[in-house]
Amino acid sequence: MRAAAVSAVHLEMRDGYMLDDPVFDAWRADHSQVGVDDESGRGWRALVRDAVTRGVAVRRARIVSEPLSDYVRFEYDITAGHNARAGEEVRWLPRTRATGLALPGNDFWLFDGESLLVNHFSGSGDWTATEHVTEPDVVKLCATAFDAVWALAVPHADYRPR
Numbered sequence: 001m002r003a004a005a006v007s008a009v010h011l012e013m014r015d016g017y018m019l020d021d022p023v024f025d026a027w028r029a030d031h032s033q034v035g036v037d038d039e040s041g042r043g044w045r046a047l048v049r050d051a052v053t054r055g056v057a058v059r060r061a062r063i064v065s066e067p068l069s070d071y072v073r074f075e076y077d078i079t080a081g082h083n084a085r086a087g088e089e090v091r092w093l094p095r096t097r098a099t100g101l102a103l104p105g106n107d108f109w110l111f112d113g114e115s116l117l118v119n120h121f122s123g124s125g126d127w128t129a130t131e132h133v134t135e136p137d138v139v140k141l142c143a144t145a146f147d148a149v150w151a152l153a154v155p156h157a158d159y160r161p162r
Contacts, residue, residue: 013041016071016125045086052087091153
């Protein structure tokens with residue numbers, strides 16, 4: 001993110017991540033945003049704000065099952081105060097509308113259309129590894145997939161979760 005000059009795009013395709021996250025636990029208790037403004041949350045927003053200030057377009061697309069899982073509902077609830085507040089554009093694509101898309105097997109960040117940071121997760125949603133990929137065919141596949149998802153997805157302000 002710090003090295004991005006033009007764009008940073010993120011595709012998320014899972015219905016749950018790090019289910020033992022204390023911020024998620026706090027949200028589950030009372031659907032508040034307790035913990036969103038902790039050091040980690042503030043750090044993330046500062047990183048994104050810095051990129052946006054440099055002119056980097058930061059976009060996130062989420063492919064989601066409906067009705068939403070508890071974790072994705074949590075993500076939805078905190079998006080305005082966390083992601084959008086930092087300057088990210090976020091869109092939502094119901095999985096039922098993604099059937100015709102060719103998608104990669106993993107979530108990823110794509111920086112400046114040239115460099116991928118692929119995230120690997122366990123079956124239970126715990127982060128296990130990150131892989132840096134610059135192989136042109138893989139980068140092109142992921143860039144094309146993100147663009148296709150973005151074109152079909154609904155902006156956060158307009159998305160009404162089920």
